[in-house]
Amino acid sequence: MADLYSTLGVKRDSDEAAIKKAYRKLAKELHPDRNRDNPAASEKFAKVTQAYDILTDKDKRARYDRGEIDEDGNPKGFNFGGGAGGAGAGGPGGYGRGPQGGFGGEEVDLSEVFEGLFGGGAQRRGGFGGFGGFGGRRAPPPQKGADTVYRLAVPFEDAATLKEQRVTLQGGKTVSIKLPKGVEEGAKIRLAGQGQQGGAGNGDAIVTIAITPHRFYTREGDNIRLDLPISLDEAVLGGKVKVPTVDGPVMVSIPAGSSSGKTLRLKGKGFTGKSGVRGDQLVTLMIEIPADDPELAGFIQSWSRKGKGNPRAGLGV
Incomplete structure (x- = not known):
């Protein structure tokens, strides 16, 4: 997945004003209403909107810059690989037995430790044989699909009278949205199951409301x-x-x-x-x-x- 800064075409040290300017330019070019026959533009519109929402949120931007979350705003996974130097279990510098093993040359059975950390279920077959990450590797549990983010411009009069709105989702599907009472600039509406597909079900669509200023x-x-x-x-x-x-x-x-x-x-x-x-x-x-x-x-x-x-x-x- 592309870096969020390159998605918007800005430098990593750009301020919020530069990010907003870049987003407005791209959103105008890529908006689904102007690209009804171009699904690729709708998909890119969703990506630049997602990049904008993360980079204009000070907390999320800081976490993204530190590598704590990915381009979808989800926490980055925990990688339980080998030890220093890339060694795996049982090899030099790893967790098994040997003169470089890190436990004084003794053979250590860590299955009890991992049972406590990961909820048990390890079968002791001479080391890590039953632990899900080693030997008999178990597939990770299915994950829910990622959320997708959208920005919806709502006319001033429509926001005041709570007029029903229409939003085009990734893939070209159009859905109706009921504005909540007390709607304000930046309000977020969650559309359950309208996000990306996943093994444990679809993610959600998050629609951020932008109320258009009125001329009088x-x-x-x-x-x-x-x-x-x-x-x-x-x-x-x-x-x-x-x-x-x-x-x-x-x-x-x-x-x-x-x-x-x-x-x-x-x-x-x-x-x-x-x-x-x-x-x-x-x-x-x-x-x-x-x-x-x-x-x-x-x-x-x-x-x-x-x-x-x-x-x-x-x-x-």
Whole structure:
């Protein structure tokens, strides 16, 4: 299996920003939605996503760099081979008998030691004859297949309303995913049995959620904030205006005499929290003044001469 750094095309000492930049470039090229007729691209997409998830996790990256886990994020196996110099059991430098044997030249039966370490079952046939790793070698127990990792971009509105998503897995299979209540950036969803095949069953698919930023909504806990432009006459006289929400546009009443910065609350138009209750949408009014309007400028000059007072008097200026 390729080294995780070479999979992403970055150096081993690359910082997180460089790793993210490399992943975004590859993910855009290899995404299954853009390569429906190219299974190899889907497989490579899964590998670069798995490399990204490990290398952007500080703990996992450190363990990988120390050689403690492999490219799938699984602990590396324990290799019970020969002793120093590669000698096996019974040979020079090994565990059997002989002038270099490591036990003072005596013949030592280690079967009892290994029974204690590995759960017994060794038949004593003059040394290691019955121990599973030597002599009558037993096959290792079947292992479950490795997990596969995916990164799913979810539109802001879909995350807020928990709209069902579709993800294409390795091999081209497409499955539906229900977003959990209180879903946040980086949330992980486990799809049992959708990973790689193994003797003891399939591994799982781990889907990491990436919520796409919105061009005018922002999230604040379970609430959604929106700056709403309104005209001067709407601010002065009030009236009903159409306001966008993640559920679709709604009509909202603007109170007469509203100033920029006034915030209106639309109940239940935010994100669905972990309790199942939705937050609100907070709408901040922003008055837009037209530029180069002679009629408006003339009216304001006439109006200001009537001595309307200093709006900054409360600030002491």
